[in-house]
Amino acid sequence: MADSDTVTRAAPDTVKILIAGGFGVGKTTMVGSVSEIAPLRTEEPLTEAGLGIDDLAGIEDKKATTVALDFGRITIGDDLVLYLFGTPGQQRFWFMWNDLALGALGAVVLVDVRRPESSFAAIDFFERRGIPFVVGVNGFYGEHPYPPDEIRDALALPDHVQVLLCDARERGSCRDVLIALLDQLIAVAEEAEGGGTLTRPGR
Structure with a gap:
């Protein structure tokens, strides 16, 4: 029998967030860095079969790629x-984005400033579907030249889209990007419903 003084805690609210962007921008790294559980990864080695299909310009040292999704969790x-659901970046896997986006409340679009064009498709995807997103600029080698x-x-982004400098290798940096997105989702919910039900702890 449970102790009469035991307080029953309600199950926490859960929110689905996509981590998207072009090929090799750091999505798998971000999910792995911030996740409090061992992340689920669906990486496969890059092979000669992908030559001429996957654009490795600027990321010639990349050895593996996500072929389905990355999954992680943060409280x-x-x-x-x-x-957190990380999307595959190559164009041949974009057909999966619609399924991954089902039930997602928001997204982080990671950008590599060395190849900003690689994330145009992700930006367009979320804009067309009205899914709120923030842009995380991944500083490779810890550098942010712009x-x-x-x-x-x-990137021709409207003023309401936040652009945040980050490092996909650092948990604190990734967490800050997610909290910025969460605050944006709260603001959107409050504006749409006159007081949304999604609230961040401490508010």
Whole structure:
């Protein structure tokens, strides 16, 4: 029999978030860095069969690629859990994006400033479907050569889309990007419903 003083905690709210972007921008790294569980990965080695299909310009050292999804989880406070789904980046796997987007409340679009064009398709995907997103600029080798405003102009992003500098290798940096997205989702819910039900702990 349960102790009469035991307080029954409600199950935490869960939110599905996509981590998207072009081929080799750091999606698998971000999910692995921030996840509190061992991430599920569906990576396969790059082979000669992909030559001429996968564009390795600027990422010649890449040895493996995601062929289905990455999955991780991070708890934000006591009553909110984010489920993270990393999308495959190559064009031949884009058909999976529609299925992965089902039930997603928001997304992080990762951008490699060395190859910004590789993330145009992801930006267009979320804009067309009205899924809120933020842009995370992954600083490879810890470097950020361009300020957010220049990146916004280069990607032709509207003012309401946040552009955040980050490092996909660092948990704290990735968590900050996710919290920025979460705050944006709360604002969208409050505007749409006159007081949304999604609240971040501490608010």
